[in-house]
Amino acid sequence: MRDLGTMGESTFNLWCADAGLFANGSKIDKTGWDFLVEFPFDFRADPDVIHKSAIECRVQVKSTDDNKGKISITLSNLRRLITAHMPSFFVFLEFDGQSSAERAYVLHVEEELISKVLKRLHEIEQSDKENRFNKRTITIHYNNSHLLNSLDGNSLKENFLSHIGNDMSSYIVKKRDHLASTGFENGFAQINFTTQGKDNLRKLIDVSIGVEKSAKIQSFVGTKTRFGIKSKSPFVNAVNGRLEMPDIQPNTVGEICFKEDKLTVGFSFPSKLYFSPFNKMVPKELVKARVEGDFFDLRFNPFTGEAEHSFSFGEGIRLDVYQFRDALKLLKQLCTPNKRLFSELRFAQLPVLTFNVDCHGQVYPFDKELEALKAACEILSFFDIAKGVDTSLLEISYLTESIQQFSDLIDSSNKSFKVEFNVEDASYDPKKPTACICLTSVQIGSHVFGIFIVITGEVHTNDENGKYIIHSTSYNIEKKIVVPENLAVKREDLFTEIDPIEKKYSDDFQVIVMDT
Structure with missing residues (x-):
């Protein structure tokens, strides 16, 4: 009687020897693999290669006289192959009744097969039936995509390397990561809890969209899951x-836009959108969503139209200056009696949601800050700055x-300017035209702006205090400067900026530099 097992193992041994591979056979037939195949070291003169481990893989050889393209393997053997961190392969040899192999197929134990087998193992483990893995089998299929190009050792070797690559450590890390994560794609646990009463349910929904910190529950059961089992x-x-x-975390991000009507530009603000995961389980009147921005919070029910909003410009709230202006403009409109705003929610991967906001007459406390x-x-526009300057309500x-x-x-x-100054230089002649160079600055939030x-003009003397005075109806801005408010500007740097300005006017005017 033909011993196909021995014929297959002998053929595999011969091919490995022909390709310079070391095929170490398993002495105990309970390991899930027949051969531990060792590759020779890479002897290239490369310092990095010296530190790399030699490539190894586990191989199970299956021999048959038919070409059904499938074979049943016990789950206990499969478990050893798929959970081993090193590469694993099936080699299927079809003899078709001949004394030598007619075809050979190499099946790499890759991520899809690993997940398939592990899922089946979990199904059996958690079932009420007998879960002895050595009594259960799973069918492994192979086809022409796994066919070995030629029946020799070099073709076998190249096939192995095409799956393993040239870095054993990288392969092991990737396989280990897959083993650790597969089956958790939809979470690692199922949580069941109960709560009583609509008030607790509303609070639970608010917790799920980040409005409330906690909600009361009557029971809580947590069960681990993997592959949904x-x-x-x-x-x-x-x-x-x-x-x-x-x-x-928000379901998506985008922006909310408030307009006086559909055809105006309006005010747009970056926003985060939260949908409660309980919306699918509760009556429509309890459904709730939340739009959160840097300074506002909007909660609404898309079915009933019920909505509530709040604004905060208090401690810790810093906004871009342009955004802050638009925010206070919006708030002023919301405080206008009998006014309705048209609003749009524009979020990634969602259709535009439109709704109306009715405004009620309230006292608007920020007129001074808005101006x-x-x-x-x-x-900022004068300094050609479109963004990057932030401020707080307190600073403004x-x-x-x-x-x-x-x-x-x-x-x-502006119509006129008056400059009053003293001059310590005895050579100064007040009868000649004078040019006064002045630096003036202002802090706006995170930056300081200066010009x-x-x-220029004729000089007069103030009879009361003896100071010189220039009255002028025009002036020139010669230099703009912008620095972060926490950056100390050296005095010598300022005079470096003044020097070319002074030279520009020195031919036609006596130049006075006002003390900075």
């Missing part, structure tokens, strides 16, 4: 507690007057 025993089973969800922010935006409130004055200064519609201005 529940473990027989829960890892936690408790009664009467509080449920927290401390790391709530200061408008002036601040004009200053404190610096309102200086921001407005600086904005007035750069406004070309060197030159005011």
Whole structure:
């Protein structure tokens, strides 16, 4: 009687020897593999190669006289092959009744097969039936995509290497990571809990969208899952507690836009959108979603139209200056009685959601700050700055007057200027035209903005204090500077900026540099 097993192993041994591979046979037929195949070291003169381990793989050889393209293998043997960190292969040899192999197929134990077998193992382990893996089998299929190009050792070797690559360590890391993560694609546990009453249910929904910190629950059962298969025993089973969800992440990000009507530009603000995972389980009147921005929070029910919003510009809230201006403009509109705003939610992978916001008459407390922010935006525009300057409500409130004055200064519609100064230089002649170089600056949130201005004109003397005075109806801005507010500007750096300005006017004017 033909011994196909021995014929197959002998053929495999011969091919390995022909290719310079070392095929070490398993002495005990319970290991799940027939051969441990060792590759020779790579002897290239490369310092990095010296540190790499030699390639090894486990191989199970299956011999047959038919060509069905499939074979049943016990789960106990498969488990050893798929969980081994080193590469594993099946080599199927078809003899067709001949004395030598007619065809050979090489099947790599790759990630898809690993996951398939592990899922089956979990199904059996958690079932109520007998779970002896050595009594259960799974069918392994192979086809022409696994066919060895030629029946020799070199073809076998090249096939192995095409799957393993040239770095054994990288292969092992990748396989180990897959073994650790597969089956957890949809989570690692199933949580079941109960709560009583609509108030607790509403609070639970608020917890799920990050509004509330915790909600009361009556029972809590947690069961580990893998491949969607529940473990027989829960890892936690408790009664009467509080449920927290401390790391709530938005479902998507985008922006919310408020307009006076559909055809206006309106105000747009970056936003995060949260949908409660309980929305599919509760009545429509309890469904809730949340839109969160840097300074606002909007909760609404898309079915009933019920909505509530809140704004905060308090401690810790810093916004881009342009965004801050738009935020206060929006808030002013929301405080206008009998006004309706048209709103749009624009979020990735979702259709645009539109709704109306009815405004109710309320006292608007930020008129002064809004005017200061408008002036601040004009200053930023003058300095050609579109973004990157942030501020807080407290800073704007404190610096309102200086921001407005600086904005007035750069406004070309200003009519007249008066400069009063003393001169310590005895050679100064007040009868000659004078050019005064002045540096003026203002802080807007995170940055300081400054301009060197030159005011020219005839000099007069103040009879009361003896100081010189220049009255002028025009001035020139010769230099703009912008620095972060925490950056100390050296005095010598300022004079470096002044020197070319002074030279520009020195031929026609006596130049006075105002003390900076």
